[in-house]
Amino acid sequence: MNFQLNDTQKMMRDLARDFATKELAPIAAEIDQEERIPKEIIEKMAEIGFTALNVPEEYGGPGLDTVCKVLVVSELARQCASTAEVIAVHTLVNDIFLKHGTEAQKQKYLTAAVEGKIGAFALTEAGAGSDAAAAKTKAVVDGDDYVINGSKCFISNMGPTEGDYVVVIALTEPEKGVKGMSAIVVDRGTPGFTVGKREEKMGIRGADISELIFEDCRVPRSNLVGKEGEGFKIAMMALDGGRIGMAAQALGICEAAIAASVKYMGERVQFGKPIGKNQGLQWYLADMATRTEAAKALILEAAVAADNGQPLSKLAAMCKYYASENAVWVTNKALQIHGGYGYMRDYPIERMYRDARIVPIYEGTSEVQKMVIAREVMK
Known part of the structure; x- marks a missing residue:
């Protein structure tokens, strides 16, 4: 390609x-x-x-x-x-x-x-992480409105004052399970909608990730996105595209870690020579660069498939799985190259290492990605 x-x-x-x-x-x-x-x-x-x-x-x-x-x-x-x-x-x-x-x-x-x-997207709940179909937040029809009750957790782009609207996946017909889920948009400031605890995180600390609480939150039925009962389908389609975005985030972290390692290897002198002269560290760098180029190729293939309207689930899962795991591996190697200095906040590799660790978890864990990949391959 x-x-x-x-x-x-x-x-x-x-x-x-x-x-x-x-x-x-x-x-x-x-x-x-x-x-x-x-x-x-x-x-x-x-x-x-x-x-x-x-x-x-x-x-x-x-x-x-x-x-x-x-x-x-x-x-x-x-x-x-x-x-x-x-x-x-x-x-x-x-x-x-x-x-x-x-x-x-x-x-x-x-x-x-x-x-x-x-904007934000709210699917995850305390009892419904990888098992998104177990979500319990409900949206009951009352005249021309939906009345939403429940809570969501680990929601990106919503903080105490940040974030302007959120697409919420809620049960409009609980008896139908996933076929009774719908997508409903809720604006910040809507009565009954509050942003709860802002999470204190290991990495990506600047990004707002919070709990959302809905207590008799009333919104017009015109806030329904798509059709009733299509919420789970909409969520899964959104996650396909979202996984490409998260893979791109992982790619950027990898590229930064490699660049930082190259710079450090040229500056750091041990035993009378720059550590970049050591073949062992060169091999670290070769592996880091090769795996990152492979991740980039997968990401671009998935992006082109998305733009061409081609089936996306397998490629999106593959690029997210590989790129996110690679980000953890590459930043770990980069930190090792930096030695003790890499563990200190004086160098950005410490932050990159922490930031990378979330990517194999959100937008579907690596284990979930492998389930998706295997299902598609076995079709």
């Missing part, structure tokens, strides 16, 4: 690289330490168009493809995985409205994305 980038894709890659280098690199450690992304960073990304990457021109966006999304997310992740996380999840929400939303919803939420409003 030919992965030559077109002019637009090259432009977006370079734009994201320039932004990440100038705006994120100087404050990445601060974002991690203070556990927040400055509001002005989100505003600047909106001005550039990153919050509306996949929003069509008719709604004010650039209407870019999935390859562009991969390039932007990976470039952001090279400097700040937390910021990359925000864009990866937010563009997933854009996709939900693009594929399943009414015209009124597209006008409202895709236009909001252009303006820099940030």
